Every structure is written in structure tokens, then in C-alpha cells.
Amino acid sequence: GDSVTQTEGLVTVTEGLPVKLNCTYQTTYLTIAFFWYVQYLNEAPQVLLKSSTDNKRTEHQGFHATLHKSSSSFHLQKSSAQLSDSALYYCALSPNSNNRIFFGDGTQLVVKP
Amino acid sequence: GGIITQTPKFLIGQEGQKLTLKCQQNFNHDTMYWYRQDSGKGLRLIYYSITENDLQKGDLSEGYDASREKKSSFSLTVTSAQKNEMAVFLCASSAGTANTEVFFGKGTRLTVV
Numbered sequence: 001g002d003s004v005t006q007t008e009g010l011v012t013v014t015e016g017l018p019v020k021l022n023c024t025y026q027t028t029y030l031t032i033a034f035f036w037y038v039q040y041l042n043e044a045p046q047v048l049l050k051s052s053t054d055n056k057r058t059e060h061q062g063f064h065a066t067l068h069k070s071s072s073s074f075h076l077q078k079s080s081a082q083l084s085d086s087a088l089y090y091c092a093l094s095p096n097s098n099n100r101i102f103f104g105d106g107t108q109l110v111v112k113p
Numbered sequence: 114g115g116i117i118t119q120t121p122k123f124l125i126g127q128e129g130q131k132l133t134l135k136c137q138q139n140f141n142h143d144t145m146y147w148y149r150q151d152s153g154k155g156l157r158l159i160y161y162s163i164t165e166n167d168l169q170k171g172d173l174s175e176g177y178d179a180s181r182e183k184k185s186s187f188s189l190t191v192t193s194a195q196k197n198e199m200a201v202f203l204c205a206s207s208a209g210t211a212n213t214e215v216f217f218g219k220g221t222r223l224t225v226v
Contacts, residue, residue: 035214044117044203044217045156090156092215099144099163099209105155 002027004091006104013081014112021076021107023091031096034067034074037103039088048089049076052096081111115140117218119204124223128196134189134221136204142216144209145187149173150201150220159202162187163209191223198225 004025013019023036033052039045051058054069063078074091091104117138126132138145147159158171160179168179178190187204201220207213 037215042219044219046217047214050214094213094215099161099169099207100158101146101207101215103148103156 002029002093002095002100002102004093004102004104006089006091006107008107009105010108010110012110012112015083016080019078019081019085019109019111021089021091021109023074023076023104025072025074025091025093025102027072027093027095027102029095033094033096034065035092035094035101036063036065036074036076037090037092039090039106041087045088045090081109083111083113085109086111115142115216117204117206117216119202119218119221121221122219124221126191126194126223126225128194128225130191130194130225132191132194132223134191134202134204134223136187136189136218137185138187138204138206138216138218139185140206140208140216141184142206142208143184144207145181146205146207146215147171147177147179147187147189148203148205150203156203159189194223194225196225198223 036049037045038048051067057066090106094101120135146161148156157173162181203220204218205215207215
């Protein structure tokens, strides 16, 4: 079946250092869109990035991700983590042929001074 | 822009009680979702609806009922609250077409005593 795997439940990084949140997927659909959602404390999840193009880098708010269909991955990266990046991050895939969206379990990012 | 309003924000119920959570959206979106968010378990889909009066079961529908009374509203009923149950229920909506993101409400936090 279709699924999204985020291997780290918690990632802790020091401010100013790079950070990478892993996301891999399994899907039977041929055409899919991928998203990273971010949820700040006591807020609703919101879209951070989205992509449906293989091997194309997508950037927003200093974060970037590249969809690699060859390795079934859509990792999220930032070159310099900020304290304000501390939040819960979800990777998600959305098949273009139906209304289901599959979320990973989420990765809690903690940025320390 | 639009907004998703969930009521109530906090819900305290007793074991065995039937509890109803409500959700309204003004995006004019066709598709609406109910997710349950537990710490460490990500977002689990309870029910979704692709149009008024439509209901589709998600992965966690047992113990819940849902109703899509009109396009803008989607309610969720916990049929028999379980003691010590604590979770956040998130309502969401999307246009339901390819590559469109999901918009979330801020959630209803349920505590069962």
C-alpha cells in the first residue's frame, strides 16, 4: 500500500548548524504530489513546501527539498537552523487521482541555542 | 484567504459519553477531512468526504461517525468516549484536485475522564 516514512521522531540541532529531516515513501500511484507541512506549537499544520517534479529543488523560507523518485525520497533540509524553526514537521504524499493524503508520523525539530 | 473553524477548542467528556466535534470552512472546498493527532503517531485519517452527503472511511473510523450536512460543514462524533483518552482532532479541507494542499483547523483537544 501507500505510505510515508519519517525515520526520526525527534531531531535536535544547534542554532546555525544544518539540519536534515528524512522522508521516504512507497506508492502505487504514478502521478503524485509531495508536501512538507510544519506545525508550530498550538497552531494548525500548514504547507511549507510542495513538489511533483522529479529531481527539481523546491525552496521556501530557507528550507529546501528535492523529490528523487529513483530513491523514493523527499528529504527536507536547511543550511542554518534558527530557533524559530522548532516545530513538528510532516511529510505527505497526495496521489493526483484521488482525495487521500498520506502523512508520515512527523518529526519534532528542536533547535537549541 | 479562508479559514477553518473547529468547535469546541477543548472538550472534556466522561467515559461512554457520545461527543460531537464540529468544523466549518469558508474556502468553498469540496473535500473535508477529520484526523486524529496523537503524540508520536502522526496524523491518522478518521473520515473524509469529497462532497456534500458523501462519507469515506479512513484508517481509524471505528468508534466514530461523521456527517457532511452541507459543503461548508463536517462534524465528527465519538460514539463512546474511552476513559483516559486524550487526543487532538484536526479538521481539514482541500479543493481535492491535483497538487492542491490541505488546509487545517487548529483542532479540538479531547480529554476523557
